[in-house]
Amino acid sequence: MAIPLVNLQRNYQKYESDYSRLLLETASSCQFIMGNALKQFEADFAEYLGVKHVLGVGSGTDALTLLLKAHGVAGKTVLTQNNTFIATALAIGNAGGKIALCDVDEQTYQIDADSYTGPTPDVVMPVHLYGYPYDTEKIKAKFGNDIVIIEDACQAHGSILNGSRCGSLGLGAGFSFYPGKNLGAFGDGGAVATNDDNLAEEIMALRNWGGRIKYVHDREGGNSRLDTLQAAILGFKLSHLDAWNQLRNERAEQYRQLLGDCQTIILPPETPANSLQNCHLFVIRLKEHDRDQVLKQLNEQGIGAGIHYPVPIHLQKVYQNMEFAKQSFPVSTTIAGQIISLPMFPEMAASETATVAETLLAILNS
Ligand SMILES: Cc1ncc(COP(=O)(O)O)c(C=O)c1O
Structure with missing residues (x-):
């Protein structure tokens, strides 16, 4: 019998009746965009992570891009690691930032800030690669306590470092809900997590064409919201994570x-x-x-x-x-x-x- 890298069928079959019920219930509300299930999931995931805000967006790539954009990295240097999924680097470029790379630790495969010899970056974006909880204090030890850290937590749903959830360790974090992730949707999806009110406010606008009030657009944004249907599924899956x-x-x-x-x-x-x-x-x-x-x-x-x-x-x-x-x-x-x-x-x-x-x-x- 073949053994795949990941088998999504087994999970689906085990919980099929829950998934069907949730999908139908949520669809029947017809709140397809920014519906109650999304608000509930954002609140639940924020509580789980121990952060003030979670905002559902279209993908993990969007989560990282919007975080970097909202922080304002245009023209600034963002340091990340050389062994990651391409989306980590693409997000920096998408947000107008300059990519700087550094090597990784031979034992943990996580970012090795000490190997970086360039000028101090404006932001460091470590990846909790494979779900290993990378210790962000190492970045502070290298660049000082004021260095801005944005976590690529796209593989780290539920991981904990010294009692705190990955995704709560820096200024903000991006999560992916790609179906194969530990917390996976029925399609693309992602979320930003942050304790910073201003950053959250900015991302709420950026994911919604640059404004929170209908037909009022005060900055250039896009369309990147997590579907209500996906949020309903993710809320259920979060309780099993x-x-x-x-x-x-x-x-x-x-x-x-x-x-x-x-x-x-x-x-x-x-x-x-x-x-x-x-x-x-x-x-x-x-x-x-x-x-x-x-x-x-x-x-x-x-x-x-x-x-x-x-x-x-x-x-x-x-x-x-x-x-x-x-x-x-x-x-x-x-x-x-x-x-x-x-x-x-x-x-x-x-x-x-x-x-x-x-x-x-x-x-x-x-
Ligand atoms: C480390 C890492 N960063 C970013 C992403 C991008 O997430 P998404 O596929 O949801 O855009 C992924 C997952 O695909 C990832 O594993």
């Missing part, structure tokens, strides 16, 4: 037990003390094998392993004329050629995790 993250962590622990003795596999970093990783992705590293061959063999044997991400940002074609494309980022570049993401989703059976581990070990030992 911690339990689903716990199931992911059980599978992660099983992978650790089964693969821990293999000398050529580097397991993901352990979660820091007083913290929680949501295990969005379980990413191992192979230093002594041909990663692409191993991945090919896994895929041929029905294991839906993947790579997050195969091409670092500075090597993406879109950025080939940028200054940073000429820099070298040795850690992120090396890691990109060695990592494999193993199947991971809450409904994954223990027997499936065992099959993935067995298949992988057989390939590595062959």
